[in-house]
Amino acid sequence: MHVYLPIAELSVNWFALLVIGSGVGFLSGLFGVGGGFLMTPLLIFLGVPAPVAVGTGAAQILASSVSGVLAHWRRQNVDVQMGIALTVGGFLGSALGIWIFTLLRQAGQVDLVIRLCFVFFLGGVGGLMLVESARTWLRRTTSGVRTRKLHEHNWLHGLPFKLRFRRSKLYISALLPLTVGFVIGILTAIMGVGGGFILVPAMIYILGMPTQMVVGTSLFQTLFVAANVTILQSITNQTVDVMLALLLIVGGVVGAQLGTRFGARLRGEQLRILLAVLVLAVGLRLAFDLFTTPDDFYSLAPEGHG
Amino acid sequence: MKAARVTALAAVAMLLSLGTALRAQPLVADLSQHLVAITAGFTGADIVMFGATDGPGDVVVVVTGPPKPTIVRRKGRLAGIWVNRESMLFADAPTFYGVAASKPINEILAHNQLDRHQIGVDHIRLLPPNPEARRDDIPEFREALVRARQRDGLYGGEPGKVTFLGERLFRARMALPAKVTTGAYRVQMYLVRDGQVVTVQTTPLLVSKIGFGADVFDFAHKDSAFYGLVAIFLAAAAGWTAAAAFRRL
Numbered sequence: 001m002h003v004y005l006p007i008a009e010l011s012v013n014w015f016a017l018l019v020i021g022s023g024v025g026f027l028s029g030l031f032g033v034g035g036g037f038l039m040t041p042l043l044i045f046l047g048v049p050a051p052v053a054v055g056t057g058a059a060q061i062l063a064s065s066v067s068g069v070l071a072h073w074r075r076q077n078v079d080v081q082m083g084i085a086l087t088v089g090g091f092l093g094s095a096l097g098i099w100i101f102t103l104l105r106q107a108g109q110v111d112l113v114i115r116l117c118f119v120f121f122l123g124g125v126g127g128l129m130l131v132e133s134a135r136t137w138l139r140r141t142t143s144g145v146r147t148r149k150l151h152e153h154n155w156l157h158g159l160p161f162k163l164r165f166r167r168s169k170l171y172i173s174a175l176l177p178l179t180v181g182f183v184i185g186i187l188t189a190i191m192g193v194g195g196g197f198i199l200v201p202a203m204i205y206i207l208g209m210p211t212q213m214v215v216g217t218s219l220f221q222t223l224f225v226a227a228n229v230t231i232l233q234s235i236t237n238q239t240v241d242v243m244l245a246l247l248l249i250v251g252g253v254v255g256a257q258l259g260t261r262f263g264a265r266l267r268g269e270q271l272r273i274l275l276a277v278l279v280l281a282v283g284l285r286l287a288f289d290l291f292t293t294p295d296d297f298y299s300l301a302p303e304g305h306g
Numbered sequence: 307m308k309a310a311r312v313t314a315l316a317a318v319a320m321l322l323s324l325g326t327a328l329r330a331q332p333l334v335a336d337l338s339q340h341l342v343a344i345t346a347g348f349t350g351a352d353i354v355m356f357g358a359t360d361g362p363g364d365v366v367v368v369v370t371g372p373p374k375p376t377i378v379r380r381k382g383r384l385a386g387i388w389v390n391r392e393s394m395l396f397a398d399a400p401t402f403y404g405v406a407a408s409k410p411i412n413e414i415l416a417h418n419q420l421d422r423h424q425i426g427v428d429h430i431r432l433l434p435p436n437p438e439a440r441r442d443d444i445p446e447f448r449e450a451l452v453r454a455r456q457r458d459g460l461y462g463g464e465p466g467k468v469t470f471l472g473e474r475l476f477r478a479r480m481a482l483p484a485k486v487t488t489g490a491y492r493v494q495m496y497l498v499r500d501g502q503v504v505t506v507q508t509t510p511l512l513v514s515k516i517g518f519g520a521d522v523f524d525f526a527h528k529d530s531a532f533y534g535l536v537a538i539f540l541a542a543a544a545g546w547t548a549a550a551a552f553r554r555l
Contacts, residue, residue: 002347006522011347011484059541066545067552108379108390116387227538234534238526242537243519249541253548290387296457297381298450299390 007241008052014247016046021060021251028064028252029259030266031275036061036193039248041118041282048244050111054101054192055230055239056248061194062226063249064256065219072216079167079213083220085174086181086199090225093185098232101190105237108301115286117191122283125197130276136269168209168217176207181221189229194222197279332360332505333497340509342482343516350484353511355406356477359497363504364407364414365468366425366496367478369511371402371460372489375435378447378454394447397435401487403427403455406466406478414498423496423503427452427461459483488513 003014020042028035036057043053072078104110159173180202184195199218203209209217234240263271335357342351355367376399382391407414411426420429432448434440455461460483468478491511497504515523526533 004347004519006519007526009523059537062538063541063545063548066542067549068545070546070549071553108377108393112387112389227542230538230541231531231534234526234537235530238530238533240526240534240537242522242533242540245537245541246544249544249548253544253552257548257552292388294381294388296450296453298447298454299379299381300451300454301377301379 003243003247005048005052005241005244007056007239008048008244010047012046012048012244017244017247018251020046021248022255022258023251024248025064025252025255026259026262027255027275027278029256029261030263031259031271035064035252036195037118037122037191037197037279038282040114040192041286043244044114045285048241050114051101051105051237051239052241052244054114054190055233055237056241056244057192058188058226058229058233059240059242059245060248060252061188061192061222062230063245064252065194065223065226067253067256068219069216069223072219075216077212077216078220079165079209079217080220081163082165082168082170082177082207082209082213083217085163085177086184086217086221087224089178089181089183090185090188090221091228093182093187094189094225094229094232095185096182097186097189098229098236100186101233102236104190112290114191115290117187119283119287119290121187121191121198122279122286125201126276126279126283128201129272130280133269133272133276137273140269168207168213170208172207180206181225184221185225185228188222188225189232192229194226196222332363333365333495333507334358335495335507335509337493337509337511340511342486342511342513344486344488344513344520345515345517348484350486351482353480353482353493354477355480355493355495356475357495357507358474359476360474362473363497363499364409365470365476365478366405366407366411366414366498367466367468367480368423368425368494368496369402369404369480370400370492370494371487371513372491373398373400374487375399376451378451380447380450392443394441394444395434396432396448396451399432399451400430401489402460402482402491403430404462404466404480406468406480408468408470408476411465414501415503416501419501419503423506425496426465427456458485460485482513486513488515 001013001015002011004011024035024038024042027038039060040053040057043056044050069078101110104113159175161174162171163174164171180199184199187193187195187198196218199221200214203214203218204211230240335355338354342353353369359365376396377393378396379390379393381388384391405411405426411420415425420426424430432451433444452461466478466480468476470476491513493509493511495507495509514520
């Protein structure tokens with residue numbers, strides 16, 4: 001039942017990996033997110049070293065975004081022009097992210113920063129989502145219809161290098177998607193996540209994209225950034241474990257399909273409340289480890305590694 | 307294991323027939339195996355050491371794994387969370403260390419002799435590489451290094467037993483845990499009389515990864531750009547296959 005992971009240098013029960021893969025896949029299909037933000041912490045709980053969890057996460061995200069993009073492509077829900085702008089930003093961001101990752105690894109702080117990023121983003125996104133979905137739920141029971149503008153005009157629309165994005169019906173500065181992509185790229189490299197859970201809100205609220213284009217386009221960007229991170233992590237840190245990635249992918253794709261079907265039967269805000277609770281729980285678990293007194297204050301590392 | 311015992315017996319028999327050679331050499335010894343192969347299901351290995359002496363005396367066996375520069379980091383509290391703070395680099399920390407002796411090592415050799423030959427976990431030479439960097443908190447970091455390695459079963463705490471069969475033949479056993487580092491190990495067998503090392507025999511022992519896992523590891527480290535491309539291709543192909551497979555359902 002045990003399989004030796006050659007890069008993680010660890011024997012793990014392969015059945016456990018399939019269960020984790022399909023569990024995260026199920027949730028990602030259910031909620032329409034990549035699931036990397038759950039996968040990386042779960043691998044860390046399982047004993048996989050954080051750098052390997054992050055590097056391998058990128059390969060797993062690549063696989064799930066390929067299958068996701070193909071599904072959205074058929075429904076013409078991908079804004080290629082916007083996707084390219086996000087990707088260019090993402091490439092630059094992930095290159096910077098890998099460089100930061102290597103520096104942190106040398107300084108012995110990579111574990112800490114990965115955990116801190118997760119606690120911060122999971123706590124933030126989970127909290128916001130919980131508040132937002134609880135409000136929608138309450139409003140539904142008290143009724144009342146609100147009209148909303150397509151998007152607000154603010155200082156962001158005064159930025160130079162304006163471009164017309166036909167698919168998304170937007171006329172905005174090219175700097176906006178570049179910057180959003182750049183930030184997500186850094187996070188992908190450091191946290192081993194696709195960044196969907198940050199990218200999707202950013203595309204809706206900062207770029208003002210129509211909701212039906214958002215998921216397909218974000219997956220399009222994720223695909224290229226994850227591929228870039230996979231190869232950069234392989235070259236700089238040798239932390240991509242193909243054996244681990246394949247086991248997770250096999251479980252993940254099956255779970256995602258089941259999740260998508262199951263998700264169609266649940267109401268939107270119920271789903272979001274569930275997701276918010278889940279996200280917060282993972283964040284709290286990681287935060288707990290940061291604050292509890294360790295068993296041994298000392299830890300070992302080979303020279304030059306985290 | 308049975309095979310190891312048979313080779314051990316065969317070798318001992320051979321040693322006995324070479325009685326004349328023994329008179330020239332005070333200690334003749336060998337290992338049950340010179341190669342430990344780490345395969346996919348590796349859960350550790352037992353090394354059997356055996357040999358003969360030319361008369362009464364005590365035998366001490368030391369097995370040392372390939373030394374590697376190792377950083378020890380100490381966590382401290384910063385704004386409520388535990389963060390790596392101070393660190394210390396140890397130049398040549400053996401990745402494995404095990405001792406076996408026919409009597410408690412303190413009864414065989416004096417303290418300074420143990421230090422000189424690095425016999426016993428407390429006597430391994432563990433120091434930062436450059437003398438200027440030596441601080442007065444070395445003992446704490448050294449202790450932490452030993453403690454962490456002992457937790458993984460890599461530094462044996464209590465010395466193992468070297469058993470004598472009669473007056474001249476001895477054997478000892480050393481367990482290598484599943485977590486051992488690969489590389490060239492050194493097995494040193496000391497013959498001690500009246501508190502003095504009479505002779506030492508050094509035998510190499512190779513621990514190496516074998517099979518698919520080893521190939522993947524080598525590939526990832528030696529040809530990392532190509533490995534990355536293969537990883538991308540595998541992941542993308544898996545995603546594509548999944549999308550195609552579920553489209554038909």
